[in-house]
Amino acid sequence: xxxxxxxxxGASAGLGAAFARLxxxxxxxxxxxxxxxxxxxxxxEACRKAxxxxxxxxxxxxxxxxxxxxxxGAGRLDLVIANAGVSAGTGEAQEQDARVRLIFETNxxxxxxxALPALEAMAAQAPGADGWRGHVAVVSSIAGFLPAxxxxxxxxxxAAARAWAEARDGTxxxxxxxxxxxxxxxxxxxxxxxNPFPMPGMMSPEEAARRALAGIAAGRxxxxxxxxxxxxxxxTAALPPALLNRLMLLAPAxxxx
Numbered sequence: 321x322x323x324x325x326x327x328x329x330g331a332s333a334g335l336g337a338a339f340a341r342l343x344x345x346x347x348x349x350x351x352x353x354x355x356x357x358x359x360x361x362x363x364x365e366a367c368r369k370a371x372x373x374x375x376x377x378x379x380x381x382x383x384x385x386x387x388x389x390x391x392x393g394a395g396r397l398d399l400v401i402a403n404a405g406v407s408a409g410t411g412e413a414q415e416q417d418a419r420v421r422l423i424f425e426t427n428x429x430x431x432x433x434x435a436l437p438a439l440e441a442m443a444a445q446a447p448g449a450d451g452w453r454g455h456v457a458v459v460s461s462i463a464g465f466l467p468a469x470x471x472x473x474x475x476x477x478x479a480a481a482r483a484w485a486e487a488r489d490g491t492x493x494x495x496x497x498x499x500x501x502x503x504x505x506x507x508x509x510x511x512x513x514x515n516p517f518p519m520p521g522m523m524s525p526e527e528a529a530r531r532a533l534a535g536i537a538a539g540r541x542x543x544x545x546x547x548x549x550x551x552x553x554x555x556t557a558a559l560p561p562a563l564l565n566r567l568m569l570l571a572p573a574x575x576x577x
Contacts, residue, residue: 323399323455327351327391329381329434330404332359334509335459338525339401340364342533346371351394353377354404381430391437398448399536402434402481403459407474420473427477431458431484435499439488443495453496457536458485462505462550466557469565482542489541500536503544504528 326343330336332354340352344367352367354360357378364374377390381404391400406426435456442454463471464478485501492499506522523531523546535543544550556564 323348325349325351325394325396326399326401327353327394327397327438328401328403329353329379329430330459331363332356333363335504335507335525335528336401336403337363338529339403339533340367341370342526342529343399344368344370344372344374348372349395350374351377351390351397353379353381353390355380381433382425384429384433387430387433388437391434392441394441396445397438397442397454399455399457400434400438400442401457401459402431404430404434405459405478407471423473424477427474428480431481435485435488439492439495439497439499442497447496451496452498455498455500455536456485456492457500457502457532458482459502459504460485462503462544462553464503465544465550465553467561467564469568470571486541498536498539498541500540501542502532502535503542503550504532505546505549 322345323343324347326348328336328339328350331340331352333356336354340350340363344350348371350364350367350372352360352364352374353376355378357376360376360378364376367374379386379390381387391397404426406423435458438454438456442456445453447453458481460482461478463475464482466475467479468475482501482503485499489499504523507528508522508524531545532543535545559567
């Protein structure tokens with residue numbers, strides 16, 4: 321499946337930049353947003369060299385008014401990827417009030433600020449070649465299946481985003497729309513480079529983006545990968561909370577991002 325008109329948040333690096341590069345081709349129109357203007361423009365230039373028409377926007381997903389204005393002004397959108405997200409390291413020191421609020425405001429409220437205006441705009445569109453009026457993909461994480469004591473806010477924010485996306489897909493199908501929950505494992509980005517613990521199934525951003533796009537094309541609501549890590553996470557999450565907490569707290573703490 322080829323998406324001609326795409327909007328991506330958090331597109332200046334990591335998974336968001338990988339999505340942009342993979343979707344760039346002659347005839348594609350990409351709307352790329354992020355907070356870091358210089359890095360965003362570098363990604364945009366690479367996409368233009370691949371033949372895409374690219375518009376950039378320096379925007380913070382926590383700003384609901386700015387996000388709504390950007391999304392509604394983009395014109396037709398076949399795919400919107402709510403990718404922007406943050407973490408704050410692991411361990412007790414990272415659960416300070418300000419960090420907790422930042423994580424939820426970005427990873428959950430930021431997703432809603434992206435997805436809600438996108439769904440309303442898409443509902444007024446004619447169906448595309450695949451028969452759907454549009455697709456919204458929410459970037460969650462395999463971490464959203466595991467209430468880890470080392471990163472409560474991050475895990476909870478990703479769990480909420482995933483649950484909302486999966487449930488909303490059920491109702492949006494009635495309007496000819498799709499909502500997908502993307503749940504990748506460890507991706508080789510700045511967010512993971514300082515992790516002092518094992519990261520099985522580590523993927524490059526390009527591999528993670530390819531798997532996600534393949535899942536969207538296949539019509540899957542939940543796209544969780546790699547499978548071995550997903551299965552292990554689900555099994556671990558079934559442990560009694562007290563035991564799970566003890567196990568999680570054995571891991572060395574990650575410095576703040």
